[in-house]
Amino acid sequence: MTVKNPLVVPELRELIAAGDAQALQAFCKTGHPAVVAEMISALPGTEAWEVLRHADFPLRSDIFSHMDEDLQIEIIGSLRRMEVARLLADMPPDDRADLFKELPDEMQESVLPALAQAEREDIRRLTAYEEGTAGAVMTSDYVTLPPHLTASQAIDHLRKVAPDKETIYYGYVVDEKRKLQGFVSLKDLIVARRESKVGDIMHPEVIFARVEEDQEDAARKIQKYDLLALPVINGGDTLVGIITHDDALDIITQEQTEDMEKLMAIAGSHEAGVYMKTSAWAHLKNRSPWIVMLACLSMVSGFIVQSHEGMLLQFAILASFMPMLADTGGNTGSQAAALIIRALALKEISTRDILRVLAKEFQVGLGLSLMLALVAFGRVMFFGEASTMPESYSLVSIAVAISAALGLQVVSATLIGVFLPMFAALLKKDPAVVASPALTTMVDITGLLIYFTTIKLMLGI
Amino acid sequence: MTVKNPLVVPELRELIAAGDAQALQAFCKTGHPAVVAEMISALPGTEAWEVLRHADFPLRSDIFSHMDEDLQIEIIGSLRRMEVARLLADMPPDDRADLFKELPDEMQESVLPALAQAEREDIRRLTAYEEGTAGAVMTSDYVTLPPHLTASQAIDHLRKVAPDKETIYYGYVVDEKRKLQGFVSLKDLIVARRESKVGDIMHPEVIFARVEEDQEDAARKIQKYDLLALPVINGGDTLVGIITHDDALDIITQEQTEDMEKLMAIAGSHEAGVYMKTSAWAHLKNRSPWIVMLACLSMVSGFIVQSHEGMLLQFAILASFMPMLADTGGNTGSQAAALIIRALALKEISTRDILRVLAKEFQVGLGLSLMLALVAFGRVMFFGEASTMPESYSLVSIAVAISAALGLQVVSATLIGVFLPMFAALLKKDPAVVASPALTTMVDITGLLIYFTTIKLMLGI
Structure with missing residues (x-):
């Protein structure tokens, strides 16, 4: 609905300037109302209305109901009460109720008395239900x-x-x-x-x-x-x-966008969200709360590192494995969480399956951990020599300790990735709240604890 | 379709044991074919068929077409050719073609001659188109x-x-x-x-x-x-x-699962994917390639750290900001990428908008970077004293350098998060290939380079 076709704009402007009512009326009939709405939407509100007002009813309301809400509100704001009432009367009841909810209060109050009794009551009924429920998306047109x-x-x-x-x-x-x-x-x-x-x-x-x-x-x-x-x-x-059925398609698309945004820890009203129409400031408001909170949380990781400074100064090579530790933990945990969140959303699994799912993911995590431990082991053996470390420790013993720590981190990150969304579902929360960034940051903290503890124990520092 | 209802299983088994054909026939008519299929699916293949074969045609084919593909194949494998032909004859053509594609070759060859000429040709036509195209999902039933x-x-x-x-x-x-x-x-x-x-x-x-x-x-x-x-x-x-319209719902659900899996860098056939039915081994095969590849890529981060060991030994506090650097870079980059991928998928933006999108994200990134730089600055000033650092550098100068580096990282990660999916779209690739894990790992590498370079320059090391 938002891909604009600027090609027809000059032609439409000519027709408006010439006041060619017949041609404008014909234009409104040229295609599917959704297409006409899209083409008209390339014009600013007043000009859009100059085209739209030439369409006959109920086509006029039909085209209007396919426009973006912002443009709808802009157009309504410029019309006389009776024109608004006429336009709303022929709109699909669910679209009309949705639009009505978004109108500024004073506009609602001015428009309502102009509507017929039946329409007023219909709007009142349809707007009575909470956002996100079946009642809020249903239509009374059956x-x-x-x-x-x-x-x-x-x-x-x-x-x-x-x-x-x-x-x-x-x-x-x-x-x-x-x-x-x-x-x-x-x-x-x-x-x-x-x-x-x-x-x-x-x-x-x-x-x-x-x-x-x-x-x-x-x-x-x-x-x-x-x-x-x-x-x-x-x-x-x-x-x-x-x-x-067409509302079902819109609902599922909207819920999917919401899930993906939640997964990426983007806050705010998930409904409005057309990317380009959202201002940079609104994007910032939606995205910064989590990012800043997580940055503060990742200071915990910083403190863990800081409290092991002595160890890092002794074994400088440990620092060069911290990025791999963070990345692989975050990646394996997010993968597991994304799969579980999706499977829960599609009702492929339920919270009762938690033990079976944990068992399955434990196997997957173990497999991944063996592969990654091998990668880490090779890395230390081949390139570890160049790093600062006490002579009393052999390269092999350090390589074994680092790979073991990494392996443990992968298994634990995978299980955390399963557990958190399952736990959210148990608490009747949307599993997608366990956003991937949140998970990554948390797995970072547990990972560093695992890392330093394992190495301390294995090397007997 | 996969949430099983084990409650009716004992009743059904009793009816099968008693050979109560009338009751079984009646059972098949008790509800929507999708519901009956779901209940029958709780039984193993042979018993499922013992129930299903009592349903009249075309209901029998209708229930059958609502079963999972695995069960369908299992049932077909146990039937005589003529029974299979009868069952397939009344299936919706698109479901029939989809099932046919999944049958083992020898089963395809044995079933084909038993079908009527028209059905054979219908199957041939519908299976001729490439997976993922309109031709492959259409039905000939119009x-x-x-x-x-x-x-x-x-x-x-x-x-x-x-x-x-x-x-x-x-x-x-x-x-x-x-x-x-x-x-x-x-x-x-x-x-x-x-x-x-x-x-x-x-x-x-x-x-x-x-x-x-x-x-x-x-x-x-x-x-x-x-x-x-x-x-x-x-x-x-x-x-x-x-x-x-019902196929449209299934397509959009399937595409969404694919997008989310791609975003989490999960490889493999994105269609099959019912979580519980996929073995741990198959999950491992789908998930390990990217994870291992990314782990190898994150060794680059390791080398960057290793080559700055001298600096780390001098300023140990730098190590304790590495987790925050990695997390915030990964988070801001993934958020931007997820928004762009979704907006591209919903055609809210196109590749032609790249400059406008970059401009908008630059503002968002700048806002985020100011907030995070402030957090980092506070962190160094309050807790930095405890760390090892040369006396010739003031805490403030170090705090300024670290926050500047972090701020730069956030802006660059956000822009990379926009640029990569846009670039993929320009190359006519699915933008979702720029998976969040891949992005996180890449942003880690650029982040560490930015981090060490900025600090080196600002502190004049």
Whole structure:
């Protein structure tokens, strides 16, 4: 939505300058509303509106709902109340509610009275749920069918409501209290005999989400059961909305961006985040808290090194293995953590599997540690001579001690990489909070402790 | 699909032992095929088949297509040729082709002759495209409509083919050479007057993918344009398949797992990868190449330290800042890289934006570097006294030198974090190859060079 096409800008400006209403109206019909929105978005707000206002309804609202939120708010800010009300009236209810939430308070207050009663209540209902829940992403634009209709009556009904509904491919069967009884697809209705009753054709076992359910869980249901839409019910089992397949794609993309940002310890509102639109200052605010905290934490590593200065002055070669110790520990730990976080997110494993996962990762860690110990051993034997060390210690004994320490560090880093996200999940926290930078810094501390202790013990310093 | 439900296993075993065909048949109808498949999958292959074989067709194939590939192959291996042919005949063509590709050669050869001609050719066509392209994920299960049909004739046609087609909600309008002319949705047909011609109702501007297009780009089109399905055409503009909305969800999930694994430098086939099903040995094989390579690369860091041993022996405090140098460099670089990789993947930025992105990240890096330099300065001033250093240097001059070096490292690490994925994208490589571990190790090397050089120059050693 943000890749701009600046090529049409001069043409559009000419049309606006010439006041060529017919050409502008035609332009708005040239392609998919998402494409038109993208092209219009290359213009500043006032000019964008000069194009958009020539589109007929409901196309105008459709194009508008595909624009970036910033531009939407800018346009709304420049319009008269009745124009805003008209524009919002034809927007998909979920997009409308999302936009409404982002409007400044005074704009909300000025727009609300201009809206029809039904729309006001719809906005109120849809904005009532907490961010990140199924309730907050659902739309109220769905079709219900009473069970006593015949298939052909149901099709007639769908035909009638089609222009106003986002999808007519699923009809939800509800009783007089709007409790969800089942659903039929338009395919079922078309294939059924004309006089069959909806109540007889319907699938009574409906996959659904509850309003308070996590939006990602709801999206994963759509994915798992290959649904076009997922009904959302409230505490009283009443149908209150649906989540559509295209929202599921957006939710999963958003959650993935969040996971990756958490993994890299980037704070802040993970929703907004279009890279280029975020100012350097906002980026700094999002990224600095963790970075500074971790830098302070890595001072602990510094103190560990400082308290072993005597050893370092004696065996200068130990200093030259510190980067390898930090890198391999951080790398093996982050790899393990990334795999575990992803497997937890996709529900491939659960916290009950912790022992089996630890057992598996112990083997992987052991394998890695043997390989890396060998690398370190070779390194000391070949290039160690040049370093300062007391004559009373043989090169081999130092090489053995360093490789053993490195091997231990790799195993422990791998296990920490498994344990931390699992532990976060046990505490019902998002496992991705165990960000890779945090893990790297922590594994650095444990690594240096392991390193100096192992070498002290093995060399008997 | 892999969260097992062991609760039903005893019940199922009883039914199998009692040979209760009716109850087993009923069990297979109890829920969504994906749920039934999940419950059956808790059984070993032979028992799973003992349940599944009681399901009627096409439900049997439907449940089967929701099972894990390993179990599918195990079951197929135990069946007679004709049973396999029957099972495959009713599978969704894309799932069937995917499974077929994974069968051992001798099984492929034994099954092929038992299939009908049309299915053989379908499999051959669908397996012909390279992994990761739109052609490799498309299905051949779509509806075409000639333009001269009336709306009501088209609906009749859809009704007739409905049982065999994955989706009847989109009909693709093709000419006699199967060139794509447009599409109509079932909604369009239902809303249109009965005698309108398909050619007049259809949308002539179709969003499509080409067979050789990247599967993620195709999935993103489905997301951007809120489509139920995306037609796929070949070099001659002939319609050869469609990608459905549920495949788009799977593609985006798979690509995300791949990106995260690449970011953590995990090699190997990124598709298979269910964590628990992958043996420790396979995990080791996927993860060790990069880890070992990076460990060798981090020996370069070791050599840099070793060649500055003299300086370290003189100023022991320098060693205690090496962990902080490595951590902050790695963290800031990885953060920047993760943001850039994600923004590139979501097409929020392109390689043409490199200068603007570098400018923005330079500001962010500068901000971070000022904060961290301050932390380092405080650290030296408060705790530096305890360290060995020549009396001819004041603590302040050392603190200034160390913080300057650290600040430079942060800015350079941030810029490297931007530059490397952008550079990979310029070379048409996946930006995620600039894995976080690789970046961390590289930034370590540049960091140590910056560190020792800056301090040498500032202190005039």
